[in-house]
Amino acid sequence: MQRRTLLKVMGAGTVMAAPIVAEAAKPGAGKTAQQLDPARWSAFNRDTVNQLLQAVGKHSPRYNPKKKPYAVFDWDNTCIMNDCEEALMIYQINHLAYKMTPAEFAQVVRQDVPNGPYGKDYLTVDGKTVKQEDIAADVEEDYRWLHANFQGLAGSMSLEQIQQTEQFKDFRAKMFFMYDAICDSHPIEIGYKWIIYFYKNFSRAELQAMAEASNDYSLGDALRKIKLTSSEQLPGKAGVVAINHSSGIRIHEEMLNLMTTLRANGIDVYVSTASIDDVVRVFAGNTKYGYHVPPENVIGLQLEIKDGKYDNVYKKGYHFNWGPGKTTGIQNVLVKAKGYGPLLVAGDSDGDAWMMRDFADTKLGVIVNRLKKGEIGANSQKAAATIGQAHARFILQGRNEHTGLFLPDEKTLKYGKTEAKLLA
Numbered sequence: 001m002q003r004r005t006l007l008k009v010m011g012a013g014t015v016m017a018a019p020i021v022a023e024a025a026k027p028g029a030g031k032t033a034q035q036l037d038p039a040r041w042s043a044f045n046r047d048t049v050n051q052l053l054q055a056v057g058k059h060s061p062r063y064n065p066k067k068k069p070y071a072v073f074d075w076d077n078t079c080i081m082n083d084c085e086e087a088l089m090i091y092q093i094n095h096l097a098y099k100m101t102p103a104e105f106a107q108v109v110r111q112d113v114p115n116g117p118y119g120k121d122y123l124t125v126d127g128k129t130v131k132q133e134d135i136a137a138d139v140e141e142d143y144r145w146l147h148a149n150f151q152g153l154a155g156s157m158s159l160e161q162i163q164q165t166e167q168f169k170d171f172r173a174k175m176f177f178m179y180d181a182i183c184d185s186h187p188i189e190i191g192y193k194w195i196i197y198f199y200k201n202f203s204r205a206e207l208q209a210m211a212e213a214s215n216d217y218s219l220g221d222a223l224r225k226i227k228l229t230s231s232e233q234l235p236g237k238a239g240v241v242a243i244n245h246s247s248g249i250r251i252h253e254e255m256l257n258l259m260t261t262l263r264a265n266g267i268d269v270y271v272s273t274a275s276i277d278d279v280v281r282v283f284a285g286n287t288k289y290g291y292h293v294p295p296e297n298v299i300g301l302q303l304e305i306k307d308g309k310y311d312n313v314y315k316k317g318y319h320f321n322w323g324p325g326k327t328t329g330i331q332n333v334l335v336k337a338k339g340y341g342p343l344l345v346a347g348d349s350d351g352d353a354w355m356m357r358d359f360a361d362t363k364l365g366v367i368v369n370r371l372k373k374g375e376i377g378a379n380s381q382k383a384a385a386t387i388g389q390a391h392a393r394f395i396l397q398g399r400n401e402h403t404g405l406f407l408p409d410e411k412t413l414k415y416g417k418t419e420a421k422l423l424a
Contacts, residue, residue, distance in 0.1 A: 031059040034264040039254045040406035044388055045366075045395045049258065052364055056343060058266030067340070070268040072330060072355065073255065074347035075280050078368050079291065081223070081250035081404035084215060084283050085275035089179065089195055090245060091214035093172050095159065096152055099201035102144045108197045108312050109143075109178075110136050112190055118181040124239035125229070130181065131238070135174050138236035142171035166231040173230035177243040188351075189320050196276045196301060197312040204278055207310065211282040215289070218249035223404055225415065246415075250404025252368075254397075255346070256290050267343060269293060272329055273300040274322040274351050299329045323375075326355040335359075350375045356394070365394040369412040371424040384410070384423055396422070 033053040036046050056062065056069055063069075076083040092098070100108065115133045122130055145167045149155035162168050183191030199207050229242040259269045271293055273280045277300030284293035302315040319328040335341055341359030345352070346366040353375035356365035367380055383394035387410055398407040401415035411420035 033057045033059050034261055036261050037254075037257045039257060040408050041254055042395075042397060042407075042409050044392075045397055045410070048364065048392055048395055049261075049366075051390075052344065053261070053265045053267075056267075056363070063266060065266065067338075068266060068268055069343040070270060070334065070338070071259075071262050071344040071346070072270045072272050072334075072342045073259070073345075074326075074349075074352045075271050075273040075284065076275060077348045077370060078346055078352070079252055079255045079271070080283065081252060081399070081401070082218070082246050082248060083275075084211070084218070084249060085195065085279055086179075086245070087218040087247075087249055088211055088214040088279060089198075090176065090247075091217060092198065092210065093175050094163070096146060096150050096162065096168075097210055098143075098153070098198065099206075100198075102140070102147050104200060104312075105143045105147075106140045108200060109139055111194065111197055111312060113182055113194060114186065119185040122177070122181040122185065122241075125242050126239070128239055130177075130241060132178075132182075134237035135178055135241070138234075138238050139171060139174050139178065141236065142167045142174070142234075146171060166233045169229075170231035170234045170236070173228040173241060173243060174238065176228055176245055177230070177241045180243055188322060192274055192301065192322060193314050193320075196303060199276070199303065199310045200312040201309050203309055204305075207278055208282045211279045212286065215249065215283055218247070219251070221248040223248035223250065223402065223415070248404070251289065252399075252404075252406060254406045255368075258346075258366075259291060259293070262344070268297075270297045270299065270334065270342075272321060272326045272352075272355065273298065274326075276301045276303065299326075299333055322351045324354045326352065327358040330355055330359070348372075348376070352376065353379055363393075367394055367396050369396045369398050369410060369422075371412055371414060371421055373424045377424055380423060 035050045038046055054060065073079055113132050117129045117131050124130060146162060147153045149157045150162045151157055152159065179191060179195060182194055224247050225244050226247050227242060227244050230240050232240055262269055271280060271284050277298050280300055281295045281298045283289055284291045284298055285295050300321055302318050304311045304313040304315055319325045321329045330342065341361035343361065344364045344366065345356045345362055347356060348368040348370050349372060356379055365379060367376065367383055379394050380396055383396040386392040396410040398409045398412040398420060399405065400407050400413045411422045413420040
């Protein structure tokens, strides 16, 4: 999921799995594995996956149906283009789809976020420092006005009318500015939990209905960068701020097909996400999207439930499912039940780097190439160095960020660029 820079290196002492060993079936024994559709995979990546399926899938003599192999996929920016929870945040803002009183909102908007200035990249449009306590006060004031006036909350104005107001313009830009600034200025755990606290007072059904509406809207939206600027007429305590966000989502058909092909070869499929699990379950499990991942096969963030509604309290005793925490989640949920680690792990960012390399049973790490540095960059360097080699432990898969489609290459064309690159 993570599209931001890792702020703090965590964990040490990972276990590097052995490379894939080409173990074809004995002559005349068994059938040929169902192969991956070529689609837009790089030829080397397709061949590498097919080799793995032949070696360990259900038509291999070493396959044990009582000890089925399994694969783990990150979701955002791995199985889809862009981030469904960040898209949901914008959808929630644009529709003022909140169930909190102004007093509840005032608590949540400040929850667990340290006061003081954000990082040096988060300034007003005229270059002044922005402080958490100032922008939180502005957003609280905006919400109080919007709550009193929007017919979906306590007022009489339609959504179309409310969206034309300066208060809405200010609220929308400052909310998303806060999210980016919190994630980049503090440990990522603070921001990723903060975004889900705004689901307070939703039932599971209500949240999942909103997530489905957001998915459908984003799938029909253009892939583009949108600049949000807060109200010049209502500078408030923080001043006028501006922020860009990525709009639009696309299904990565190749990842969908990889899941289908793994299952056809007797390999189970799981998702590990740093979004809240119930939001990703909508995209991963609803048949109209095509991934067919059962809800119980999704591991993600969790909130406490109070009287059938989400509370703004992270689930007590539950791990933070990002980075080293994704390894913890796999250990607690899957290894504990099965006794062994995943065969294949797919991801795109630092949030996925550890789970790709922490299990001795993992034969292949599939990296959707976003030209990242950091921990996932280290995995990407290894992938780039072994392109074309039979012992590749990691593979890089490129995509075109203008279209959301995979490229039949290891290189990626970044949004706004004209030349595809292999590494950051």
